[in-house]
Amino acid sequence: MKLGAIEAGGTKFVLAVGNDQGELLEKEVIPTDPPEVTMPKVIAFFEGKGIERLGVGSFGPIDINKESATYGSLQKTPKTDWVDYPLGKELQDKLGVPVVLDTDVNVAAMSEAKWGNASDVDSCLYITVGTGIGAGAYMGGQTLKGLSHPEMGHILVRRHEKDDYEGGCPYHGDCLEGMAAGPHIEKRWGKAASELQELEEVWEIEAYYLAQALVNYIYIVSPERIVMGGGVMKQKQLFPLIRKKVLELLNGYVSSPSLTEETIDDYIVPPGLTDEAGVKGALYLAM
């Protein structure tokens, strides 16, 4: 059986045809332009290929509540051309096959749990720290979803005592994303995050915010592993700083062999998958 897969990202769409063994047979990458430019290319790629179902891992926020009238529609995305665009419905109507849709970060969490750095455990939370901050979780054999696309990147954090950056989230000011996403590191320090490697204070403050988020995720969903990806996490020195801060904040409260000084290096980890994770995950959604 042939299946379709789309990794719909803010900068590019990865389109693929695969089979029900999870193997990719054909792949194409196109840029993310406005829907009237991008979507005809997407439809053209799949037409006539005989796919029986289509899996989509999409940028967001996107409505992934199957009961909702706007299931599969983009929401308040910063890519304004796509706001309210009914991505799922459009694909289903034009291609005439069932479409299964999830968020990019949920798909990443699932992929890491299946084939990546969380393949030896049953649950995984994936967080990306890049232009924005987003996270997804895979647990109990499914990705986490409820009322809407969870927006784990916007949780409340406490301000670092040495930090007077006002915060840049247009909705919340100093939420996690407004304090710790790449563009806000740049605004706080007046230089691109990638050029601040030597400045210890930058990463001390960054780790403080990210550790708070991780601690709340641990208290609330209790994943068996946390995978951290995205552009900002290329600063590898963040990992030990975050791990240390997480243990400090938990202060021994959660009794788990995964959360000790000896084991936390295997609990908070970088991604195990690289390029094909998104589209492979999307294919898995269709399986």
Place this chain on the structure above:
Amino acid sequence: MKLGAIEAGGTKFVLAVGNDQGELLEKEVIPTDPPEVTMPKVIAFFEGKGIERLGVGSFGPIDINKESATYGSLQKTPKTDWVDYPLGKELQDKLGVPVVLDTDVNVAAMSEAKWGNASDVDSCLYITVGTGIGAGAYMGGQTLKGLSHPEMGHILVRRHEKDDYEGGCPYHGDCLEGMAAGPHIEKRWGKAASELQELEEVWEIEAYYLAQALVNYIYIVSPERIVMGGGVMKQKQLFPLIRKKVLELLNGYVSSPSLTEETIDDYIVPPGLTDEAGVKGALYLAM
């Protein structure tokens, strides 16, 4: 088929025999004394009744990770006689039937989703604000669990600007539980929470902390309804204060018809079930 059910609480154990239609046939309530006093009574109640499985909703923290070597054991509970007590294993060994175990708050969330104030939606988060603060969630047809018993009551909150109470959690000081559980309201104001009804500032501050927690739960697990119970929530004036603050903090970010001024009264609600919720939920676990 006959099934056993236990609601194991910090003050009492509710024991019941039911059938696989979810009907209770027989019930007994015993006090929560140290295990060597309570457990023989529990065993005696079930012996010879021909139950084929046993469901348990337990106070905690308790290890509910089935892969764990200490599955079913109590952890750092303030009821010190029960610390490390292997509740699940003991029941299984003595009664010779499979034991299915979950936290009291997960069971409450499931019960509210099946029979209570969330029976019209698919997912529900239940939070109790009492001697401590705990929460559980039911979504995607199962309760939320991962590495360990989630400890949603200990998330980080931002201090209210008018509040100088230092916080009373022995692990974290000013975490949510340390700021907002019943005993800490009492310590902050020098009077039992139940006697502070007239003092607006008390509930303004309380609502601020609880709203922060709810907002983080919404961002992270995105339940379709939030049910708030426990002794402190008997102060009904908290509900409108919390709802207002939640909308303020979200600031329009989450696009959902459930999260508007018109609809939030049906999103953040009191429990629909009372006395038998715990034991009925435990029976359901065994089904």
